[in-house]
Amino acid sequence: MTFSIVGYDPKEKEWGIAVQSKFLGVGAVVPFAKAGVGAVATQSYANTAYGPQALELMAAGKSAAEALEIITKDDPDKEMRQVGLIDANGNPATFTGTYCYDWAGGITGEHFAAQGNILIEGTVEAMARTFTETKGSLAERLLAALDAGQEAGGDSRGQQSAALLVVKEAGGYGGYNDRYIDLRVDDHPQPIKELIRIYGLQQLYFAKSKPENVVAIEGEVKVEVVKHLLRLDYLKADPANGEELHKALTAYIHTENFEEREQEAGKIDLDVLEFMKKQ
Structure with missing residues (x-):
C-alpha cells in the first residue's frame, strides 16, 4: 500500500526518503536514515528492524547491496517485504518479495532507489524518471518524484499519509543532530500536496536568507x-x-x-x- 524513494546528494552530503501510503502515519514506520551512513525505506508488511539493522551494517562499511542481503536472508517473511536502501557513497539497492501484492517492484539508478506495492503500474517509473530529471535540493527532488508517482497513479487503494526525512551532519535545529528535514502528514485526503506545502513552510522558517x-x-x-x-x-x-x-x-x-x-x-x-x- 506504499511507494517510496530513497536518495543521496553527493554535493551536500544529504541522505533522504520520501514516502506515501494508504496507511495512517507512514512516517512513523517506513523511513530510517543517519548522516554519513545512509537511508532505508522498509514497507509492505514492514519489518521495522530492517532500518536500524541496515544502518548499523552500512555504518560498519557494508554497501547497500550487502546490507540488503544480510537483513533479508534470515527473515522467514522476507517474500512479503519490500525495502530500498542508499549507502554512504550513494549506492542503491532495492528488494521486492515474491508475495508483495501487485503491482509491486522497484528501480535503482544513480543515487536513488524507488519502490512500491499495490500500485497503479507506472508509478515507480515516474518517480525514477522525475528524480533523475529534476534540479534542486535533495528534498525538492524527492518530493517531486513522490508527486509524480501519485500523478502516474500511485497507491491503487488511495492516499492517506506521507513523510519526508532528510539527514545531514549537524543539519538539525541548532546543529545538535542530523535531522535536517523531518516532516510528516499522518492523515490527509491529499497527503503529498500537504507535505509539499509544509515543506515550503519549513524552508521559510528554517532556511537561511538568500x-x-x-x-x-x-x-x-x-x-x-x-x-x-x-x-x-x-x-x-x-x-x-x-x-x-x-x-x-x-x-x-x-x-x-x-x-x-x-x-x-x-x-x-x-x-x-x-x-x-x-x-
Whole structure:
C-alpha cells in the first residue's frame, strides 16, 4: 500500500526518503536514515528492524547491496517485504518479495532507489524518471518524484499519509543532530500536496536568507513594513525613528519564529515581508 524513494546528494552530503501510503502515519514506520551512513525505506508488511539493522551494517562499511542481503536472508517473511536502501557513497539497492501484492517492484539508478506495492503500474517509473530529471535540493527532488508517482497513479487503494526525512551532519535545529528535514502528514485526503506545502513552510522558517533577498528598509520597502506592522498591531503609530521600527520588527520576527531570517538593524529579508503581507 506504499511507494517510496530513497536518495543521496553527493554535493551536500544529504541522505533522504520520501514516502506515501494508504496507511495512517507512514512516517512513523517506513523511513530510517543517519548522516554519513545512509537511508532505508522498509514497507509492505514492514519489518521495522530492517532500518536500524541496515544502518548499523552500512555504518560498519557494508554497501547497500550487502546490507540488503544480510537483513533479508534470515527473515522467514522476507517474500512479503519490500525495502530500498542508499549507502554512504550513494549506492542503491532495492528488494521486492515474491508475495508483495501487485503491482509491486522497484528501480535503482544513480543515487536513488524507488519502490512500491499495490500500485497503479507506472508509478515507480515516474518517480525514477522525475528524480533523475529534476534540479534542486535533495528534498525538492524527492518530493517531486513522490508527486509524480501519485500523478502516474500511485497507491491503487488511495492516499492517506506521507513523510519526508532528510539527514545531514549537524543539519538539525541548532546543529545538535542530523535531522535536517523531518516532516510528516499522518492523515490527509491529499497527503503529498500537504507535505509539499509544509515543506515550503519549513524552508521559510528554517532556511537561511538568500543574500539577494536581504534589502534595506527604505523607500517602498519601509512603507510596506510600517503598514503591516501597524496592521498586525506591532506598532501603534508611525515610528518616530529607526530604533522604534527595529524594535517592532524584532518583536514580530521573534513571535513568528523567523530567527533564522533575522537581519541587522535597518534590513529585512523580503521573504519575511512577503509572509507579513499574506497574514
